[in-house]
Amino acid sequence: MTQPAASITFTFNDEKVSAVPGQTIAAALFSANQKVLRKTRMGGEDRSIFCGIGICWDCVVTVNGISNQRACIIEVVDSMVVQS
Numbered sequence: 001m002t003q004p005a006a007s008i009t010f011t012f013n014d015e016k017v018s019a020v021p022g023q024t025i026a027a028a029l030f031s032a033n034q035k036v037l038r039k040t041r042m043g044g045e046d047r048s049i050f051c052g053i054g055i056c057w058d059c060v061v062t063v064n065g066i067s068n069q070r071a072c073i074i075e076v077v078d079s080m081v082v083q084s
């Protein structure tokens with residue numbers, strides 16, 4: 001089975017990322033080999049996807065200026081602006 005062609009683009013920390021329609025932000029970032037979604041406030045440790053189902057909040061990012069959005073449950077949209 002072949003993957004559908006990527007046809008959506010968005011930015012993550014000002015870098016352009018391609019995505020397949022229907023992917024979550026986290027899935028699109030993993031596909032682009034971007035696995036660190038944020039750093040902890042205390043200590044600056046890397047955080048990424050942990051549960052993948054919207055429970056742990058490890059994957060929070062800022063989406064279109066709105067902070068604390070869970071990348072693992074939000075579908076990526078063309079021209080979306082995502083920041084760690």
Ligand code: FES
Nearest residue numbers: 050052054057072
């Ligand atoms: S990875 Fe747990 S809420 Fe997103």
